[in-house]
Amino acid sequence: MHIPVLQKEVIKYLAPKTNENFIDATVGEGNHSLEIIEKIKPKGRILGIDWDPEVVQNLKQKLKRMGLEERFIVVCSNFAELKKIADRYNFQADGILFDLGFLTWHIEESKRGFSFQKDENLDMRYNPKENPLTAQEIVNKFPFQKIVEILRKYGEERFARRIARKIEQERRKHPITTTTQLVEIVRKATPPWYHHRRIHFATRTFLALRIAVNDEIENLRKALIQVPEVLSLGGRLVVISFHSLEDRVVKEFLKDQSKKGIFEILTKKPQTPTPEEVKMNPRCRSAKLRAAKKIK
Numbered sequence: 001m002h003i004p005v006l007q008k009e010v011i012k013y014l015a016p017k018t019n020e021n022f023i024d025a026t027v028g029e030g031n032h033s034l035e036i037i038e039k040i041k042p043k044g045r046i047l048g049i050d051w052d053p054e055v056v057q058n059l060k061q062k063l064k065r066m067g068l069e070e071r072f073i074v075v076c077s078n079f080a081e082l083k084k085i086a087d088r089y090n091f092q093a094d095g096i097l098f099d100l101g102f103l104t105w106h107i108e109e110s111k112r113g114f115s116f117q118k119d120e121n122l123d124m125r126y127n128p129k130e131n132p133l134t135a136q137e138i139v140n141k142f143p144f145q146k147i148v149e150i151l152r153k154y155g156e157e158r159f160a161r162r163i164a165r166k167i168e169q170e171r172r173k174h175p176i177t178t179t180t181q182l183v184e185i186v187r188k189a190t191p192p193w194y195h196h197r198r199i200h201f202a203t204r205t206f207l208a209l210r211i212a213v214n215d216e217i218e219n220l221r222k223a224l225i226q227v228p229e230v231l232s233l234g235g236r237l238v239v240i241s242f243h244s245l246e247d248r249v250v251k252e253f254l255k256d257q258s259k260k261g262i263f264e265i266l267t268k269k270p271q272t273p274t275p276e277e278v279k280m281n282p283r284c285r286s287a288k289l290r291a292a293k294k295i296k
């Protein structure tokens, strides 16, 4: 099961009240939103967005079982379409939440190659129906220099060149189609000491490919600029990011909006999980939460 991250802080900054409406732009399994919906009773509604069709299907079934489907609408879409989706449902939000990245479900059950610990097809798309770019396409077709850039920029991988070089050598022999093949390539490309550290040696390569496949930084940028149009006056924005590039996009966006007098920043410094939360849920170790309020 996916353990929601920084749940107390999300509620603190979104501050949901009776009959308010919220957009959960990365609704996932609805863990955060199910807490919000309790607090906006009896008429408050949630518009949940997720790009992954299977995740959306699972959540719709869960909400039906719980009898919540009237007040909790779920849409399968990229949050880069935020304004269009809100308009379609005539939805003005008192709060918007972005909890970026992926679910434990993606790693454990999706069978789309998100995990370097499973032997799966190298895919990594949240939405295989809409997104034509797979991780396979990148490793088999992209030029050497482009792969180096992806591994460096999104993975901060110090052995980016060596890994890209090995990918180039291997793909000349046969196509790279599975996670196991890729892990083996990274292993061969990196020195032995790199294989015995706390973080698995393929972590950064897999992270970088996932971000590139799903264009995660650009989609976030596109979504954030639409937030002021969708949020009511006094509405709150909360973003949880897991990557320094994402956090930088959020920080710059909020700085710019606060300069223009549109948002008041509520978190002078990003909120991070306590050591206890990290112990219970190691995945959240890099989480950073930033929040702001629309004041104009």
Ligand SMILES: C[S@@+](CC[C@H](N)C(=O)[O-])C[C@H]1O[C@@H](n2cnc3c(N)ncnc32)[C@H](O)[C@@H]1O
Pocket: 002, 004, 025, 026, 027, 028, 029, 030, 031, 032, 033, 049, 050, 051, 052, 055, 077, 078, 079, 080, 099, 100, 101, 102, 103, 126, 214, 219
């Ligand atoms: C960390 S999970 C959210 C978990 C959720 N807050 C919960 O409590 O269950 C992030 C979700 O965002 C979705 N996602 C990733 N990129 C997206 C995008 N561009 N548009 C919409 N959803 C996206 C993923 O499919 C995933 O389900």
